Amino acid sequence: MTAKVNVAELREKSKAELLQTVSQMKKQIIGLRHQHASGGSGSQGVKIRELRKNIARVLTVITQEERKKVLLASKGKRIPLDLRFKKTRAMRRALSTSELNKKTLRQKKRITHFSVKKYAIKA
Structure with a gap:
């Protein structure tokens, strides 16, 4: 019976x-x-099934290595569409935290001059 292919060994091969x-x-x-x-x-039948899975493992390693190379090559540039993280449409279009925290000059003045007052009740 064919043995399961070790993926760690496959990653070392060219x-x-x-x-x-x-x-x-x-x-x-x-x-x-x-x-x-x-x-x-x-x-x-069992051997065929195991071989099919082994082939899939090898092909998966090949595609992962190719994707890794393309991502390293596109470092600092735009990442190709098929290699971007899927997430959801709303998440992809949402503002980043730095963009959310940016304030206009008018907003900054309003926050400093008309900040929320806190009152303490003396018991």
């Missing part, structure tokens, strides 16, 4: 090596499907 492992896994899965179709033992 993109070319990862693509090579994907192609090898795809060849294995084709052979297993052929055996399964020709009436082999029932364990091929």
Whole structure:
């Protein structure tokens, strides 16, 4: 039975090596499907499922590395739309905290000269 691929080991490999492992896994899965179709033992289904998940893991590592490179390259520039955080539409359009705290000159004067009065009641 094929073992689960270790993702930490995959991250150390280059993109070319990862693509090579994907192609090898795809060849294995084709052979297993052929055996399964020709009436082999029932364990091929489990192996096929595990191989499909391993392929997905390798492809995920590849895309994560590519996204990381693009984000580093766009540091200080506009981040591409597909790499921005989704959040919600309202959250994306909301003002940042620094923008919210900015006050006009008139607002500053009004706050300083007409601040809220606090009264203490003597018991």
